[in-house]
Amino acid sequence: MTQPAIRLSGVSRRFRRTLALDSVTVDIPENAITGLLGRNGAGKTTLMSIIAGHDRPSTGSVEVFGTDPFENAVTMSSISFVRDNQRYPEDFTLRQAIEVAPLFHAGWDAEVAERLIHGFRLPRKTAIKKLSRGQASSLGIVLGLASRAPVTIFDEPYLGLDATARRFFYDSLMQDYLDHPRTILVSTHLIDEMEPLLEHVVIVDDGRLVRTATADELRGSAVTLSGLTAAVDDLAEGRRVLQRRSIGGLTSLVVETRADDDLRAQVARTGVQLTSATLQDLVAAYGVQNDTREGTLA
Template sequence: MNIEIRNLMKKYKDNTALNNITFTLSEPKIYGLLGRNGAGKTTFMEILSGQILADSGQITIDGENPFDNQKLTESICLIKEGNNFKRDLKVKHILKIYSFFYPTWDQVLADKLIKIYSLNRHLKIKTLSKGMESALGIVVGLASKAPITIFDEPYIGLDAAARKKFYEILLEEYEAEKRTIIFSTHLIDEVSLLFEEVLILQEGELILKEEAEVLRDNTCAVTGSVDEVESFIRDKKVFEKKQLAGMMTAYVYGNMAEADAHGLNAEGVPIQELMIYLTEEKKTCGSMSKEK
């Protein structure tokens, strides 16, 4: 499904949640939607899933607005970090409701996941631990098989082993049947290898949109003498520079092989570190935010 975002704006009183963002998600991929708290990620996901309206601009999916559009909302599943389900319903009721709502629902997968996460179908949502409620959200998100599946911090309360199992199953299901998966998380190091494309929001603006492989291959930390590093980075995008005792380390958008050829020590920059550098202040990265 082709997702087009054009000049999207959303404000809450004096706070601008989304500030004139424009981009396209045109392929089934696993997208990492990253940014600090308050960057606008949840607002964007709620607009995309048809839960709220933008103030201006437009968001379309295959040319249609998702708001109040049942045909489209049957193709979108948003699982947030909490309050996804009515508290007085039982687990079995939640599964039944969602199986009716999503034409693509996979009951075999749902049953498999219920067993993996040891969920009791007869318990009410309000009696579940935070981890068990998160596990139920994961079950629904994966079993929905929705062409656009959105996970917004979906695993609050799950231990490391349970999160790892989620990542494994998500990748297995995605490889078996491609869909657009948008993943927003602060545990970036845990899941960054899943990402095929990365988007970073900062204060409501899109400051980076790039294929994850390109970021991995073309962002690096280079270290050498101040003169050597300054010469190497002269025509490059620099995220951060640190200097000590005549030596400098610079975090740049550049190729490690090129840095090696200049006699500099070069190491890859994890996506989590890149996100931190880009969002420490209001920085512009126009050369890195581009349409595909």
């Protein structure tokens, strides 16, 4: 079996009274685009910071290509971590950020950087602190993709980008990955937009791992049943219900089951609407499941 690029074993991270990560054990495959999905405050940024070697777990262990990344210069040089509010020296310009980037990443590709700068229409001479949020996000994308780092991590890289710029990012990410496969980990709330790019998915909620699988496995793992409450409940009997929404006499359920011929035949007899659950549906549903276990309302 191929060794994962990233391995977390029993990773917890506590900030005083707040448990940001709770015993997370997960493998992230090498040379794949993995989506790290979950609600705000689920623990995604903390998890990424630990993987990048910028923080260390309170308990548990993390390995990137078999070594602990924390304060490990060799391992950290193989990681590019792009996040919001990246810090730069005072009055540093975009041009200066691009000029020093090769010092941190041996695989830096200046041609890719130039193409992305042109595509995002970034001002080279402007101080980074004066860039708009979208421009700052675009700079992060340039640094991440052009780094050609064996592990490239994007924490919500699209903040402030309009639809056209986001599409340029998605296309550039996929093309660069196809040209130079590597381990890419990206967190996003725009799940429907990024879903076509994802090969592997890790879902976290309230600091816990709730599901990890290939994107194809997840896409086929659940359905949405919508219709009259009695008919929907009959179809869902004996199956795991991840999420329930009811209005009057109508109910919509996200159910963990495959849309096989038997289920389709049952649906055809009842008038209930059957659709495949999207990744967005599943992330929301697993969050509701977690709230239910904690005894709170979603």
